[in-house]
Amino acid sequence: MTRAGSSVTRAPGTAFLFLAPFLAVYAVFLVYPLFKGIWISLHDWELAGGYREYIGFLNYEDLWFDKLFWRTVRNTLLFVAMTVPTMTLLALVLALAVHGPGRVKSVLRSVFFLSSVFSVSVVTLIWSMVLSADQGLLVPLWDAMGIKPINFLGHPTLAMPSIALATLWWGVGLPMALFLAALGQIPQELYEAAELDHAPRFTVLRRITLPSIRHTVLLVVVLQIIGQFQIFGQVHLMTQGGPANRTRTMVQYIYDTGFRDWQVGYASAMAMALFVLMFGFSMLQLWLGRKGDEA
Amino acid sequence: MSSAFRTGTGRATDWILLGATVVFSILWLLPIIWVVAMSLKPNAELMRSTAGFLPVPFTFDNYIGITKLATVPRWLMHSFVVAASMTAMVLIVSSLAGYAFARLDFPFKRTLFLLTLAGLMVPEQAVFIPLFTMFADWGMHNTHAALVMPRVAVPIGVFLMTQFFRAVPRELEEAAELDHASHFTIFRRIMLPLSVPALTTLGLFTFIFAWNDFLWPLVSATRADMFTVTVGLASIQGNFAFSEGLGSVMASAVFASLPIVILFLIFQRFIVAGVALGTGK
Numbered sequence: 001m002t003r004a005g006s007s008v009t010r011a012p013g014t015a016f017l018f019l020a021p022f023l024a025v026y027a028v029f030l031v032y033p034l035f036k037g038i039w040i041s042l043h044d045w046e047l048a049g050g051y052r053e054y055i056g057f058l059n060y061e062d063l064w065f066d067k068l069f070w071r072t073v074r075n076t077l078l079f080v081a082m083t084v085p086t087m088t089l090l091a092l093v094l095a096l097a098v099h100g101p102g103r104v105k106s107v108l109r110s111v112f113f114l115s116s117v118f119s120v121s122v123v124t125l126i127w128s129m130v131l132s133a134d135q136g137l138l139v140p141l142w143d144a145m146g147i148k149p150i151n152f153l154g155h156p157t158l159a160m161p162s163i164a165l166a167t168l169w170w171g172v173g174l175p176m177a178l179f180l181a182a183l184g185q186i187p188q189e190l191y192e193a194a195e196l197d198h199a200p201r202f203t204v205l206r207r208i209t210l211p212s213i214r215h216t217v218l219l220v221v222v223l224q225i226i227g228q229f230q231i232f233g234q235v236h237l238m239t240q241g242g243p244a245n246r247t248r249t250m251v252q253y254i255y256d257t258g259f260r261d262w263q264v265g266y267a268s269a270m271a272m273a274l275f276v277l278m279f280g281f282s283m284l285q286l287w288l289g290r291k292g293d294e295a
Numbered sequence: 296m297s298s299a300f301r302t303g304t305g306r307a308t309d310w311i312l313l314g315a316t317v318v319f320s321i322l323w324l325l326p327i328i329w330v331v332a333m334s335l336k337p338n339a340e341l342m343r344s345t346a347g348f349l350p351v352p353f354t355f356d357n358y359i360g361i362t363k364l365a366t367v368p369r370w371l372m373h374s375f376v377v378a379a380s381m382t383a384m385v386l387i388v389s390s391l392a393g394y395a396f397a398r399l400d401f402p403f404k405r406t407l408f409l410l411t412l413a414g415l416m417v418p419e420q421a422v423f424i425p426l427f428t429m430f431a432d433w434g435m436h437n438t439h440a441a442l443v444m445p446r447v448a449v450p451i452g453v454f455l456m457t458q459f460f461r462a463v464p465r466e467l468e469e470a471a472e473l474d475h476a477s478h479f480t481i482f483r484r485i486m487l488p489l490s491v492p493a494l495t496t497l498g499l500f501t502f503i504f505a506w507n508d509f510l511w512p513l514v515s516a517t518r519a520d521m522f523t524v525t526v527g528l529a530s531i532q533g534n535f536a537f538s539e540g541l542g543s544v545m546a547s548a549v550f551a552s553l554p555i556v557i558l559f560l561i562f563q564r565f566i567v568a569g570v571a572l573g574t575g576k
Contacts, residue, residue: 008400014478015401022392023407026448030414033425033445040425047428097316104313110563111320115327117559119507121528122548126326128532129333135345135541137329169323174570181571201308230418233509237529251420251510259514264424275421282416 037268045265047258052265059269069270071245072253073277075160079231079249080281082164083171084224091172091220095179096209109180116173120233127166128153128238153239159247163234171227175220182216183209218289222282229278250274334358334545341541357546367547369520370527371554377442377512377523378505384447385501386494393456394482398468408457414450419510427514437521442512446505452497459493460486496569499562506555524551 041059045052063069098108115123130137133151142149152162186209194204210217232251235241241248241256250270258267328348333341334357335350361367395401396408426445427436435441463486471481487494512526522530528551531544 008398009478010400011478012401015395015399015404018391018395018399018478018482019407021388022411022448022453025388025444026411026414026450029426029445030417030422030448033422033429034417036425036428037421040428094316097312104317108316108320109567110560111323113563113566114556114559115323117503117507117555118552119525119528119555120509121525121532122552125528125532125544125548126330129330129345129545130326135341137326140346169326177567177570180567184567184571226418230420233529237532254420254424255510255514258424258427264428268424271420271424275418278418279416 037271040265041268041272043265045263045268047262047264055265059266060273062266063269063273068245068248069253069273072248072250075246075248076229076231076250079160079164080225080228082161083167083228084221086164087168087171087175087224087228088217088220090168091175092179092217094172095176095183096205098176099180099183109176112176113173115169116171118170120170121237123166123170124234124237127162127169131162131166154243156243156246159239159243163231163238163247166238167228167231167234175224178216178220178223179213182213186212214292215289218285221289222285225281225285226278229274229281250277330545331549334542334549336542338540338542345541354542357540357542358550360543361546361550366519367524367527367550370522370524371551373439373516373521374506374523374525374551375554376439377508378502380439381443381446381505382498382501384443385449385452386498388447389449389452389456389497390487390490390494391482392453393458393460394478394486396453396457397460397463399478411450411453414448415454423511423514426511430515436515437518441515442508442523443505445511446508449501452501455493455497456490459490463489492565492568495562496565499558499565500569502558503555527551 042054042056043052044055044058094112098105098112118126129135131152133139133149133154136149139149150158152158155162190208190212191204194208199207230251231249232255235247235249235252236255239247241252251274254267254270254274257270258264325348332348332350333345335353335355337352337354337356340352392411396404396411422445430436430441467485467489468481471485476484506523507525508523509525509529512523513529516522516526519527519530528548531547
């Protein structure tokens with residue numbers, strides 16, 4: 001066993017044995033399906049009966065003229081626009097509030113993370129109940145105020161914000177943990193200097209804390225964009241895309257097309273469109289972040 | 296002791312901010328408290344009113360009903376088997392690959408590592424339809440293997456373990472190398488014991504992910520006796536359940552969430568620590 005002065009050992013055979021399990025599973029269940037997905041998207045491919053015919057880019061052409069598809073693109077973008085900034089901001093505010101020593105803050109950290117461990121079907125169950133017009137959590141409040149209860153999930157303009165609210169409650173834990181980790185790594189000397197200067201709280205936040213964690217902000221935004229683009233369970237279970245397709249999202253349309261209508265060729269074309277869109281938005285965000293760093 | 300959001304303007308503001316956060320955290324928990332309260336009330340009472348955060352009148356019937364029917368316990372069993380085996384396999388596969396990337400030199404190393412990271416960009420929606428056709432061809436839907444196998448190669452897991460192994464001081468292995476220990480011995484005897492914190496974090500996140508996995512189990516496990524709890528609870532969210540047995544539906548949700556909540560409460564300190572590890576600081 002030789003070492004070429006570096007911290008790594010040259011051992012191609014051994015390395016292959018160590019990598020083999022990962023590479024095998026990665027190739028079979030990720031790389032191959034990705035290419036097979038592109039292949040399927042070039043076919044008129046039905047799930048039942050095995051009908052399949054190569055049709056080139058016809059699915060993509062159909063997609064271009066599919067009004068419902070563009071509607072789901074718009075709904076998805078709207079949902080991303082509603083959730084990503086609010087989630088990032090809420091996670092940051094909560095992290096600032098619960099960062100630091102002490103038993104109370106430790107319990108608070110657990111509370112705000114707790115909702116993240118529930119599965120999507122538990123979250124939708126809870127929030128469908130909370131928002132229900134006749135059995136909801138807020139109904140006694142409406143009664144007391146003499147207002148007719150609002151059917152949030154059946155309301156054309158309020159349905160999507162309601163789902164965004166449930167998503168915030170569900171998802172804030174991980175970005176908050178990311179911010180907490182970043183806050184813990186800011187050198188204490190920076191704060192000690194500010195303390196000596198009697199710098200006001202807000203100045204410290206703006207001049208020291210935020211610049212120190214700007215990479216984490218970027219990371220959170222990119223992760224949130226990737227995550228929120230994939231919204232499915234909440235709308236599938238809370239509104240089924242309604243009312244009048246106001247909350248139908250891209251993944252839900254993919255699921256319905258593939259597994260309700262069995263048109264997996266067309267569904268795959270949509271999946272590729274989603275992939276490209278998500279990729280584009282994350283790259284854009286990274287590019288903007290880099291530019292911000294240089295400036 | 297200073298923290299990220301204070302200095303200068305005094306302790307009073309600290310207390311006010313903390314108080315506001317405590318109030319907010321209670322509001323945060325209200326939906327959960329309310330649901331737990333409903334699960335402990337008779338269905339007849341819930342037909343009348345769902346208001347109130349205290350289980351009065353109290354009953355345990357909803358939970359007894361769940362254990363009698365055996366549906367929810369079976370879903371729980373499937374979730375356990377799937378989450379535990381997925382966690383074990385992710386840990387093995389990721390730590391082996393991480394060791395190779397961190398400590399061994401081989402052709403195309405950089406390319407393979409970049410290829411692994413590229414997998415982070417691929418959303419599951421881009422592969423779940425082809426995966427469905429593959430498992431259909433193999434006649435393997437409605438099995439535990441179908442739920443586990445596509446989730447075993449986790450790029451972020453390999454990345455995390457590579458980062459962790461790279462940070463281990465080289466000296467620890469040198470003595471073993473002088474004794475002509477094989478790489479596998481070094482990996483098993485030195486590296487794995489050192490990486491317990493990283494493995495715990497990765498394992499915890501994998502377990503929670505597996506437990507809450509939805510889209511893939513929804514298309515793969517279509518038989519009610521093969522549902523995981525996440526898919527099972529989704530299946531009972533019809534209008535019927537809401538009007539008839541609200542208490543039992545809520546009890547099912549609480550009962551099904553208990554294992555993951557307990558797991559979280561035991562291991563929560565690994566979450567922030569692990570996130571710090573994952574961001575490579």
